[in-house]
Each structure stands twice: as C-alpha cells, then as structure tokens.
Amino acid sequence: MxxxxxxxxxxxxxxxxxxxxxxxxxxxxxxxxxxxxxxxxxxxxxxxxxxxxxxxxxxxxxxxxxxxxxxxxxxxxxxxxxRGMVFQKYTLFPWLSVKQNVMFGLESIGYGKDEAEESAYQWLQIVGLDKYASYYPKQLSGGMQQRVAIARALAPQxxxxxxxxxxxxxxxxxxxxxxxxxxxxxxxxxxxxxxxxxxxxxxxxxxxxxxxxxxxxxxxxxxxxxxxxxxxxxxxxxxxxxxxxxxxxxxxxxxxxxxxxxxxxxxxxxxxxxxxxxx
Missing domain, CATH: 3.40.50.300 (P-loop containing nucleotide triphosphate hydrolases)
Structure with missing residues (x-):
C-alpha cells in the first residue's frame, strides 16, 4: 500500500x-x-x-x-x-444548552451566530437530538451527552x-x-x-x-x-x-x-x- x-x-x-x-x-x-x-x-x-x-x-x-x-x-x-476530538468524558459545557454546545466550536472557528445556529441544528438532526436542542447536559442521559459531543466534533466538518x-x-x-x-x-x-x-x-x-x-x-x-x-x-x-x-x-x-x-x-x-x- x-x-x-x-x-x-x-x-x-x-x-x-x-x-x-x-x-x-x-x-x-x-x-x-x-x-x-x-x-x-x-x-x-x-x-x-x-x-x-x-x-x-x-x-x-x-x-x-x-x-x-x-x-x-x-x-x-x-x-x-x-481534526475533531471526542473524549471518554463528555466534556460538554454544563452552562450551555445542547445547541449552544454544538455552536461553540463553530463560532470559535469564525462562524457567525446565525450560521452557527443553523449548522448546529442540522448536526443535531443528524445525531437525532434536534428535539433536545434547548436542553442542558445534566438533563440528558450519558449516551445522549456523548451524541452531543460527537455532533460538536463533527460540526466543523x-x-x-x-x-x-x-x-x-x-x-x-x-x-x-x-x-x-x-x-x-x-x-x-x-x-x-x-x-x-x-x-x-x-x-x-x-x-x-x-x-x-x-x-x-x-x-x-x-x-x-x-x-x-x-x-x-x-x-x-x-x-x-x-x-x-x-x-x-x-x-x-x-x-x-x-x-x-x-x-x-x-x-x-x-x-x-x-x-x-x-x-
């Protein structure tokens, strides 16, 4: 090879x-x-x-x-x-909603708020959590929190x-x-x-x-x-x-x-x- x-x-x-x-x-x-x-x-x-x-x-x-x-x-x-990274611990910000957690990485690389919000919502749809966009991490199960972490890592593509x-x-x-x-x-x-x-x-x-x-x-x-x-x-x-x-x-x-x-x-x-x- x-x-x-x-x-x-x-x-x-x-x-x-x-x-x-x-x-x-x-x-x-x-x-x-x-x-x-x-x-x-x-x-x-x-x-x-x-x-x-x-x-x-x-x-x-x-x-x-x-x-x-x-x-x-x-x-x-x-x-x-x-390079996106997902850890064993969910590493979500507890003070941010699910959608805001996914938006965070996008805004940090230059996305505007509206663009980041739209993209975050699309990724939450992909991982099946769009209905939980306004929830906070503590309101989710461990598996759901890790799906948010995966969405956040994938959002910057x-x-x-x-x-x-x-x-x-x-x-x-x-x-x-x-x-x-x-x-x-x-x-x-x-x-x-x-x-x-x-x-x-x-x-x-x-x-x-x-x-x-x-x-x-x-x-x-x-x-x-x-x-x-x-x-x-x-x-x-x-x-x-x-x-x-x-x-x-x-x-x-x-x-x-x-x-x-x-x-x-x-x-x-x-x-x-x-x-x-x-x-």
Missing part, C-alpha cells in the same frame, strides 16, 4: 516523559502507521502501551518527543478544525474524527447502542475515524483495521485487517470470522508467555488458600 493512500499518517512517533528520579520513561517508541480516507481504524493494546497518548498527539493536544503526524501530506502542528475510548463510561446496553449509532453516522458522512478502545469486541465490531500495540514502551505489534462483513449487527459477534479474529487480537495483546505466569500465580494463591482453609 502506497503512502499516497493515507489521509492521516504517523511517522516514527516517540514520546518520553521525565520521571521524578531524573530518569526518562519512554511511552511510545517509533510508532508508524497510516489511515486511509473514510477508513475506521481502531488502536488497541495493553495498559501502558500509550494508545491515548498517541491519539492526543494526533489531535495536537500533546507534542511528540520526535516523529510527526501528517494530514493530507501536511505536517500536523497544534490543534485544528480539520473535520477530515478526521479522533475518539479516545468514547464509550468507556457507558453501561453495556448503551455502549452497544452507541456503537451501532456511530457506524450509521460514519456510513452517511464523509469522515475518517481513528478510535482508541480497550474493548476487543468493540474494536472488531467497528473497525476496518486494528492497530495493535505492545507496551513498555509502546510499539506497533501488528496491523490487523478485519474481514467481518458489513453491515454488522449483534449476530456478527457469533460469526466464525469474528470469533477467530477476536482471538487473534487477544493473543497479540496478551500472549501466552505473559498470561501463563499470571495463571501460575493464581494457582499458587489458590493452593495456599485451600491449605489455610483445611487447617
């Missing part, structure tokens, strides 16, 4: 932090990958692999120690309207939507609904999505490809192509392709060499417990 196919590209991203003892902790170590136009690409990996740090660098919220992100061939520097575990705070049922809702929005608008998650089922269900990272420091382990046919429904989770791919991703993130010591530790603890109970 040629680099010209990529809308967003990471080249040799390194991120280091200074520790209190004077040492340097490397979180990301030479991470490179590309995302194609209109692709849904997820990033997944064990705790400490730097996946959230990586997407924050892509958004311009953090600076890489070395390496660069490129969007449409141009180096990314700082934040920009061409970014080239790429960056999502950092956006459904992690939701209950299982709402999370499932939001996954299907996001796929429907993605299908109907011209947007490329880079999505961070720790949930294996979510990654396989949503994605075209999955970037798996290893930890300490974070490095690319494998780029996995998802061969589960679209459109995807609850039944997709039971397809042989889904089950096989999920197992493969799980093995990449938690290799047998890493899980076996944990199993042995559990067995030792279990044996000690049984001996103590027998006394």
């Amino acid at each position: 040629e680099n010209s196919e990529f809308i967003l590209e990471a080249k040799n991203i390194v991120k280091e932090f200074d520790e209190s003892d004077g040492s340097i902790h490397r979180v990301l170590d030479g991470v490179s990958f590309g995302v194609k136009h209109r692709e849904f690409l997820s990033i997944i990996g064990p705790s400490g692999c730097g996946k959230s740090t990586l997407i924050r660098i892509a958004a311009g919220l953090e600076t890489a120690t070395s390496g660069k992100f490129f969007l449409d061939g141009k180096m990314v520097s700082g934040t920009g309207a061409e 970014p080239r790429v939507l960056l999502m950092d575990e956006p459904f992690g705070a939701l209950d299982a049922q709402t999370r499932s609904q939001m996954q299907k809702y996001l796929l429907e929005v993605w299908k109907n608008i011209d947007i490329t999505i880079l999505f961070v998650t720790h949930d294996l089922d979510e990654a396989v269900f949503l994605s075209d490809r999955i970037l798996t990272l290893q930890a300490n420091p974070g490095k690319v382990k494998e780029m996995v192509t998802v061969n589960v046919p679209r459109p995807r429904t609850e039944e997709s989770l039971f397809l042989p392709e889904f089950v096989t791919l999920r197992k493969h991703v799980e093995d990449l993130i938690h290799p047998v060499s890493e899980t076996k010591p944990q199993e042995e530790k559990f067995n030792i603890i279990n044996m000690v417990g049984k001996k103590n109970a027998a006394k």
Whole structure:
C-alpha cells in the first residue's frame, strides 16, 4: 500500500516523559502507521502501551518527543478544525444548552451566530437530538451527552474524527447502542475515524483495521485487517470470522508467555488458600 493512500499518517512517533528520579520513561517508541480516507481504524493494546497518548498527539493536544503526524501530506502542528476530538468524558459545557454546545466550536472557528445556529441544528438532526436542542447536559442521559459531543466534533466538518475510548463510561446496553449509532453516522458522512478502545469486541465490531500495540514502551505489534462483513449487527459477534479474529487480537495483546505466569500465580494463591482453609 502506497503512502499516497493515507489521509492521516504517523511517522516514527516517540514520546518520553521525565520521571521524578531524573530518569526518562519512554511511552511510545517509533510508532508508524497510516489511515486511509473514510477508513475506521481502531488502536488497541495493553495498559501502558500509550494508545491515548498517541491519539492526543494526533489531535495536537500533546507534542511528540520526535516523529510527526501528517494530514493530507501536511505536517500536523497544534490543534485544528480539520481534526475533531471526542473524549471518554463528555466534556460538554454544563452552562450551555445542547445547541449552544454544538455552536461553540463553530463560532470559535469564525462562524457567525446565525450560521452557527443553523449548522448546529442540522448536526443535531443528524445525531437525532434536534428535539433536545434547548436542553442542558445534566438533563440528558450519558449516551445522549456523548451524541452531543460527537455532533460538536463533527460540526466543523473535520477530515478526521479522533475518539479516545468514547464509550468507556457507558453501561453495556448503551455502549452497544452507541456503537451501532456511530457506524450509521460514519456510513452517511464523509469522515475518517481513528478510535482508541480497550474493548476487543468493540474494536472488531467497528473497525476496518486494528492497530495493535505492545507496551513498555509502546510499539506497533501488528496491523490487523478485519474481514467481518458489513453491515454488522449483534449476530456478527457469533460469526466464525469474528470469533477467530477476536482471538487473534487477544493473543497479540496478551500472549501466552505473559498470561501463563499470571495463571501460575493464581494457582499458587489458590493452593495456599485451600491449605489455610483445611487447617
């Protein structure tokens, strides 16, 4: 695959932090990958692999120690309207109405009030919340608040939507609904999505490809192509392709060499417990 196919590209991203003892902790170590136009690409990996740090660098919220992100061939520097960001927490302004929250991003990039209001209302229609335009965030459920956050991120019509575990705070049922809702929005608008998650089922269900990272420091382990046919429904989770791919991703993130010591530790603890109970 040629680099010209990529809308967003990471080249040799390194991120280091200074520790209190004077040492340097490397979180990301030479991470490179590309995302194609209109692709849904997820990033997944064990705790400490730097996946959230990586997407924050892509958004311009953090600076890489070395390496660069490129969007449409141009180096990314700082934040920009061409990259929308959705966080795990809804990050809505509680003192603004739903419509005003969506308008905020538009006005900040130069939209006039009337134009921003019209556009905000259109995006609320797209996410199915136009009837709640005058509500305040506290009056909405968690899933509805996250839909407002998605509308706010999409309203400036970014080239790429960056999502950092956006459904992690939701209950299982709402999370499932939001996954299907996001796929429907993605299908109907011209947007490329880079999505961070720790949930294996979510990654396989949503994605075209999955970037798996290893930890300490974070490095690319494998780029996995998802061969589960679209459109995807609850039944997709039971397809042989889904089950096989999920197992493969799980093995990449938690290799047998890493899980076996944990199993042995559990067995030792279990044996000690049984001996103590027998006394």
